[in-house]
Amino acid sequence: MKPHFDRIAFIGIGLIGSSLARVVRREGLAGHLVVSTRSANTLARAEELGLGDSYVADAAEAVRDADLVVVSVPVGASEAVAVAIRGHLKPGAIVTDVGSTKASVIAQMAPHMPAGVHFIPGHPLAGTEKSGPDAGFAELFTNRWCILTPLDGTDAKALAKLSDFWRACGSNIDTMDPQHHDMVLAIVSHLPHIIAYNIVGTADDLEAVTKSEVIKYSASGFRDFTRLAASDPTMWRDVCLHNKDAILEMLARFSEDLASLQRAVRWGDGDKLFDLFTRTRAVRRSIIDAGQEVDAPDFGRQAAKKS
Amino acid sequence: MKPHFDRIAFIGIGLIGSSLARVVRREGLAGHLVVSTRSANTLARAEELGLGDSYVADAAEAVRDADLVVVSVPVGASEAVAVAIRGHLKPGAIVTDVGSTKASVIAQMAPHMPAGVHFIPGHPLAGTEKSGPDAGFAELFTNRWCILTPLDGTDAKALAKLSDFWRACGSNIDTMDPQHHDMVLAIVSHLPHIIAYNIVGTADDLEAVTKSEVIKYSASGFRDFTRLAASDPTMWRDVCLHNKDAILEMLARFSEDLASLQRAVRWGDGDKLFDLFTRTRAVRRSIIDAGQEVDAPDFGRQAAKKS
Numbered sequence: 296m297k298p299h300f301d302r303i304a305f306i307g308i309g310l311i312g313s314s315l316a317r318v319v320r321r322e323g324l325a326g327h328l329v330v331s332t333r334s335a336n337t338l339a340r341a342e343e344l345g346l347g348d349s350y351v352a353d354a355a356e357a358v359r360d361a362d363l364v365v366v367s368v369p370v371g372a373s374e375a376v377a378v379a380i381r382g383h384l385k386p387g388a389i390v391t392d393v394g395s396t397k398a399s400v401i402a403q404m405a406p407h408m409p410a411g412v413h414f415i416p417g418h419p420l421a422g423t424e425k426s427g428p429d430a431g432f433a434e435l436f437t438n439r440w441c442i443l444t445p446l447d448g449t450d451a452k453a454l455a456k457l458s459d460f461w462r463a464c465g466s467n468i469d470t471m472d473p474q475h476h477d478m479v480l481a482i483v484s485h486l487p488h489i490i491a492y493n494i495v496g497t498a499d500d501l502e503a504v505t506k507s508e509v510i511k512y513s514a515s516g517f518r519d520f521t522r523l524a525a526s527d528p529t530m531w532r533d534v535c536l537h538n539k540d541a542i543l544e545m546l547a548r549f550s551e552d553l554a555s556l557q558r559a560v561r562w563g564d565g566d567k568l569f570d571l572f573t574r575t576r577a578v579r580r581s582i583i584d585a586g587q588e589v590d591a592p593d594f595g596r597q598a599a600k601k602s
Numbered sequence: 603m604k605p606h607f608d609r610i611a612f613i614g615i616g617l618i619g620s621s622l623a624r625v626v627r628r629e630g631l632a633g634h635l636v637v638s639t640r641s642a643n644t645l646a647r648a649e650e651l652g653l654g655d656s657y658v659a660d661a662a663e664a665v666r667d668a669d670l671v672v673v674s675v676p677v678g679a680s681e682a683v684a685v686a687i688r689g690h691l692k693p694g695a696i697v698t699d700v701g702s703t704k705a706s707v708i709a710q711m712a713p714h715m716p717a718g719v720h721f722i723p724g725h726p727l728a729g730t731e732k733s734g735p736d737a738g739f740a741e742l743f744t745n746r747w748c749i750l751t752p753l754d755g756t757d758a759k760a761l762a763k764l765s766d767f768w769r770a771c772g773s774n775i776d777t778m779d780p781q782h783h784d785m786v787l788a789i790v791s792h793l794p795h796i797i798a799y800n801i802v803g804t805a806d807d808l809e810a811v812t813k814s815e816v817i818k819y820s821a822s823g824f825r826d827f828t829r830l831a832a833s834d835p836t837m838w839r840d841v842c843l844h845n846k847d848a849i850l851e852m853l854a855r856f857s858e859d860l861a862s863l864q865r866a867v868r869w870g871d872g873d874k875l876f877d878l879f880t881r882t883r884a885v886r887r888s889i890i891d892a893g894q895e896v897d898a899p900d901f902g903r904q905a906a907k908k909s
Contacts, residue, residue, distance in 0.1 A: 420822040423899035424886075430899070440819055469818075479811050479819060482804075487823035490801055493863050494794065495882040497856045504786050510888045511776075512747055512786060515727040516794035516830055518895045521886035523823055528879035535867045535875050546864050549804045550857065556800050557853050560842045568842050572835035575802040579731070579828035581817045588825045592730035592737070594901040 299460045301326040304361035306354050306376055308332045308341045310422060310527070311393045312367035313431030316346040318464045321433045331357035341428050355383040363460065366392040366404075371533035374403035386411040389453050393419055395480060395530070397444045397473035399537035405446065413453035417443045418476065419466060420484070426527040437465035438586065444473040481541035485534055486549060489542065491523035492531070606767045608633040611668035613661050613683055615639045615648045617729060617834070618700045619674035620738030623653040625771045628740045638664035648735050662690040670767065673699040673711075678840035681710035693718040696760050700726055702787060702837070704751045704780035706844035712753065720760035724750045725783065726773060727791070733834040744772035745893065751780040788848035792841055793856060796849065798830035799838070 303325040330347035342350045351357050358380045394400045408414040421439040441461040458468045498509045559567040582588045589595045610632040612619050637654035649657045658664050665671050665687045701707045715721040728746040748768045765775045805816045866874040889895045896902045
């Protein structure tokens, strides 16, 4: 296959960046792939893993002559990257990112993008609870959605080229207004992570139930939350700080609904509980039917072996 | 292997009852296994599946001459079962249950148990989001905890016999005070289910984000909650109604913590967010180390196939 881009530069090589690097190499999508990250240890590890063709610490050096620049750093670091690379971008280059919030990334990066460079923000909805370059794998994006949030006046050819690139990585493409993206992600991703972090924190703080009891008996429900609550703390701190309004809106709705549910428990309103518990079943069925979830019990976890 | 009991009667044959029936037959733990359930359809299905040696609709008839009676019905139905069987139990029989709440089951059943019958409440911490006799499987209890909450004065030999039976089914045994059981389960199981039901309800009610968007993009976190929220509505209504005090206590703590987290989001307290998000990671690691969770990313879900 002919490479999609002669030269691709990755700024950041964590779970998402390293997964993308792996699929880019597997599919031969880059003539040359430059990997860049500020951490010397991570850069050395990326080289050991053979994730790129060359490795540089300096983002400005990495983007020189690159036709595609993929920024995959915690969203709070977006502006610093934009400032570092703005004077070194090739005219006609496409600059994209993979951040979980879009309005904030645009506010941080767009003002620094030179004329003649195509800045097209993006967000692959893919990830696991693991982080770092060792955690990546080439299949991460298979059959997952990548949402692009092009700005007004985005060049149609550049958008098509970036979309084709993501499709070649296995993704399905949607485009969306950045504000709407941030609202959608607040409910499907940010609120779930915050709730998971919160309940794990609540359990960790109890006096009447010991930590060892929480751990021993976690298979009865609690452990499902611990996966999201094991996600990268830096990434999720930044998401909370950079999608504040939409997150606060979803938190308010969640808490209002929970207060109503709590009242039903207190006053023994079994019909109300039964109605909600029935309605929510259908949602999972729809997700399975849409190919976004497995149908096997317990997520298809393998039963733990008797020790 | 010599059967553990000459005659075992199951009252209720849903996910738990049918899983237990399967392992009892596989391991040869019963000389004769009688299956009983009020629903004619379910009873016929249990017979088609070959879950027992005989099948009767009437619980009173089922328990006649049984050495072990296992009640596996929604906890709200416990007293009705106790009333139905109390005049028909064999002297020296062991009566146990599998309910998710223990103080309420004891209050419903213990007053009806005749002298000479050993009533030993129990709770296998095992299950999936599926329900009904077809959903059961013999490995459900392997390496999972079964908590027994014996009453004061329980016969030590009967307790040992019931414990051996559960061990033969694959379980590890703990004993616990019923009130403490209910507090522990409120945090490791009941609160997680209620929170999962609630967030799925909140998402289902949004106007600004469509249902199809929630479903399409659910793999970014939301789908993890839908598994618990697909659990049996009758069972979970009864749990909420029958462990009210402990659940309200845990809901209050959760909401208090969430309000504090929400405040950190509103005021941009990144350090506070980072500290919580770091602390919760260790909890998952402990659960994996305890053999109660898989270490594979995404619970080891198989990546969805490209359609």
